[in-house]
Amino acid sequence: MEDQQTPASTGNPKKILLVEDDDALASVYQTRLQAEGFDVRRVPNGEDALASALEYKPDLILLDVMMPKVSGFDVLDILRNTPETATVKVVMLTALSQDTDKERAESLGVDDYLVKSQVVIADVVERIKQHLGM
Numbered sequence: 001m002e003d004q005q006t007p008a009s010t011g012n013p014k015k016i017l018l019v020e021d022d023d024a025l026a027s028v029y030q031t032r033l034q035a036e037g038f039d040v041r042r043v044p045n046g047e048d049a050l051a052s053a054l055e056y057k058p059d060l061i062l063l064d065v066m067m068p069k070v071s072g073f074d075v076l077d078i079l080r081n082t083p084e085t086a087t088v089k090v091v092m093l094t095a096l097s098q099d100t101d102k103e104r105a106e107s108l109g110v111d112d113y114l115v116k117s118q119v120v121i122a123d124v125v126e127r128i129k130q131h132l133g134m
Contacts, residue, residue: 014132017058018042019049019075020093021067025116029062032121033128046070050078053085059132062124065094065101073104080109089131093124 016038020026026042033040043052047069053061061079065072072092079085091112092105102113112127 013037013039014060014134015039015041015056015058016128017049017052017056017061019044019046019061019067019072020064021045022064029121029124032125036125036129038128044068046072046075049075053079053088054082057084058088060089060091060128062128063090063092065092065096065105073108076105076108076110091124091127091131093119 014037016033018026018029018033018040020029020042021044023044026044030040030042041052041056041058043049045067049061049063050070052058063072063075072094076090076092079088079090089111090109091114092110093114093116094101095116096102097115097117105113111131114124114127
């Protein structure tokens with residue numbers, strides 16, 4: 001057996017779809033989440049996120065807001081209105097710290113809203129585990 005699974009992940013690892021257009025940041029998150037035993041797929045924009053959500057069937061989507069093509073708000077709105085993805089956990093990870101942005105995300109059905117400047121990666125991993133009941 002390969003060393004990809006940590007003892008914490010029994011059975012199939014939880015799948016996380018990482019939607020982030022910043023390559024450096026995405027790489028850091030992908031590496032850390034994989035080290036935590038998650039199966040991670042990263043896509044760089046909202047358009048790819050929607051296609052991947054249907055095909056990859058993630059347990060949780062870590063979603064940036066400001067992206068090319070389709071914004072995170074629009075992605076969230078579409079996910080929540082698509083029967084196959086309506087119940088997928090969505091954690092927004094964004095640079096937008098305005099209350100109005102958070103309220104908009106909540107009105108669209110986000111599970112959690114984290115501001116990049118206010119969290120460290122360990123906090124994000126912890127939140128993900130909480131949402132996945134780990």
